[in-house]
Amino acid sequence: MRANDCDILIAGGGLVGLSLALALSGSGLRVRLVDQAPATSAERPADERHLALNEVSCRILTQLGILPTLGAAAAPIRAIHVSSAGEFGVTHWSAAENGRERFGVVVPARRLLQELQRAVLARSDVELVAPASVRDVRPAADSLSAQVDAGAAEMDTVNARLLVIADGADSALRTAAGIGAQRHDYERSAICCALTPERDHQGTAYERFTRSGPVALLPQAQGRCGAIFVVETAKAGRLMALPDSDYLAELQQAFGYRLGRLREAGLRVSYPLRRMLAERLVAPRQVLIGNAAQAVHPVGAQGFNLGLRDAAALAQALLESHRQGADPGAPALLDRYAAARQADRAATTGLSHALALGTAMRGPAAGWLRSVALIAADRIEPLAEHLLLGGMGYRGNTPALARGAHS
């Protein structure tokens, strides 16, 4: 193998690309991970998202050695409380009443990125190249070549057996591979920040539907919460410009007083919300994972959870083929991967879209339906169990990494 050859070239060192690189480390496969942004999270733009990770994700991140390094930054979700502003009916699920210690954890996105980057940088068999971007991909029969552009006249041609496209929802590499995408603009933005409510959250994740979109308060250590406030994009600029006290008053009005007064808001960051569904997952010697494959509305907190299952399933397929001495970019392997992800992908993206539209629908009939749905989810045991297991990531085939059967 020449110095500039590798088995797997991963384009995109976000949460999903980094997770895949870690899952492949130690396998004997030569992995190169290229990211357009600087290699350390401190140099990246501010990110104030708090991610709810379900139990399958917790298992995968434990196998990758990441969850234990997060310590108290990974706050357990001990209960889930869902309500709808101005309507009757609530859903309240308690982990203890369901025989579980927790439903998952909440982690600050920037802290998770930091731990993943640290772990990847410590692996000698994964080469991290950043800041640099992958472009000019040319697939051939047995391998592909791509340019790795680090700016200022530093351009490398890399030959790989497989290119994993993990470059996010606006993926230029997906377009260059000739893969189309269905898109939907929700015309909503999510404003995220940390805050401290007057009352202790006791490990409860709150989600309240308003006609603009959901408001969620997710538990964090030391009584803090990660807040997400979804509003019409036209209103987001005004809310972002408000002083903290006025912003908290607007958030309080939407969320109510379940946790008492909301105080001590941290930095606010706004994210436009769009749905994107790639029409295919594979092209010759290329495969899509994470947000490059599908981006969903944050209601229900499924985006990274789904992308992490993509990474875990792809790692499993690549490790099995490597043990058999097979080609990691073989069309049959990529087609099997795409088929294996279909059920989980369709169910998760479909549910997130239906929730995003259904919870924001206006009119008395929609309100009545939402109330009935909340009561049913709370009281009808098989329905609650089905929703809980799906939300916890048990959809389609559970990846080997989540079963602890990965090596």
Ligand SMILES: Cc1cc2nc3c(=O)[nH]c(=O)nc-3n(C[C@H](O)[C@H](O)[C@H](O)COP(=O)(O)OP(=O)(O)OC[C@H]3O[C@@H](n4cnc5c(N)ncnc54)[C@H](O)[C@@H]3O)c2cc1C
């Ligand atoms: C407000 C909000 C709240 C959310 N809450 C949750 C939640 O609670 N739970 C959950 O599971 N999910 C949640 N999500 C979704 C989650 O954040 C995403 O699904 C996840 O971050 C996607 O990660 P990714 O690595 O696939 O993509 P990205 O994070 O977009 O990473 C793509 C990477 O590719 C790099 N790149 C781009 N082009 C190139 C190129 N040509 N060459 C090399 N590198 C390139 C970029 O620099 C970037 O680092 C939320 C999303 C939002 C917006």
